[in-house]
Amino acid sequence: MNKLRGLSWGGGAGVVVFALWGVIHYGTPVRFLPAIATGIVAAGLPYGLARLNRAITRLRRRLADPETGISAEKGSVFVSKSSIDDPVETLETVRDAVKRDEEYDETEREAFEEGPGLSIRHGGFHNTFVRITRGGRVVVTGASERTADVRDVVGDACSLTFDRTRENPFQGLQPIKGAPRVFLGVFIFTLLVAGTAAVGAGAYPTDAYNPAERVVLVGIDVQGDVDPSVSETDTQLSKASFLADVVAEGETEVRWAQNDSELVAQQGRNALRASNDARRYLASARAGSPTSEQLERADRIERRLRAAEQSVAEALSERATDGSIPEENATKLSRLGDRFESVERPSGDDGDATTTERVTRLAPHARAVAF
Known part of the structure; x- marks a missing residue:
């Protein structure tokens, strides 16, 4: 767990528990609602901002032409239009097909988070990856002009057609980085201080x-x-x-x-x-x-x-x-x-x-x- 997440989850949960204790000890729950709300916001803010950032990025990519503004050197993502039934059999079929092609240096089995996959090396140091989503879609990714050639080999071997996309289905939530992360940490800390003060205001509501x-x-x-x-x-x-x-x-x-x-x-x-x-x-x-x-x-x-x-x-x-x-x-x-x-x-x-x-x-x- 990174420090920002620990601060937001731990601090936010602490403020909420503190406020709930205040409700039990002092009564009048409505006086502690601001503190509870502040704790919840502090706990969920990094995750919420990451989700919002991903949603905006996905929307922008969907509205953009997948063939415009993308170079193979910056990375290509190809996703099969249909799904397969047996991932292991499909990967073995692809592996045999690549081995028969002398254009590729080496093919290795890889274990990814979602399951087995292949790493295909070509050009001495370039790698293209063949992975399968949990839904059975075959995904070909790489940062080389040859990535499209691997896509063709996979398509011919498994009778699949592919769509080129800007969105990698294996890319999860991206954490906030750089200066925005620092400012977010300061803001969350400020929220936690405000939530603690709100508990005090609920317990002793006097000026x-x-x-x-x-x-x-x-x-x-x-x-x-x-x-x-x-x-x-x-x-x-x-x-x-x-x-x-x-x-x-x-x-x-x-x-x-x-x-x-x-x-x-x-x-x-x-x-x-x-x-x-x-x-x-x-x-x-x-x-x-x-x-x-x-x-x-x-x-x-x-x-x-x-x-x-x-x-x-x-x-x-x-x-x-x-x-x-x-x-x-x-x-x-x-x-x-x-x-x-x-x-x-x-x-x-x-x-x-x-x-x-x-x-x-x-x-x-x-x-x-x-x-």
């Missing part, structure tokens, strides 16, 4: 996460399903830990965003959504039957998350007051930053998630404003 973040979250879910040593609580904690990093990255995104208040606000909203999801995963992990080690891990993630939320809130506050944002939008950014100061976290020092307290530095009228 708060970019494609890479979705794929990481899906990867954590996959590990939880296939690795017996990873419990559901471990999976929830791993996702919460990753999202704590996403929230922390939100601070950088807010600071790097240009003087576009909507872009700055969008980065803040994305971080807020990731924060809420992280806390939901932490609550789910604590609500199960976590071990003491898992509870300690949850507490560490909680502290990291809280620090990340504080950093985003400070970044939004700075952007709202640094003069780069219009005043009316700066007020909205300030309120968005304040929303990070109003989050649910476990109360008490023991990390008990059964009760929560709302920690806020907002005035009551400010908390009522949604951005």
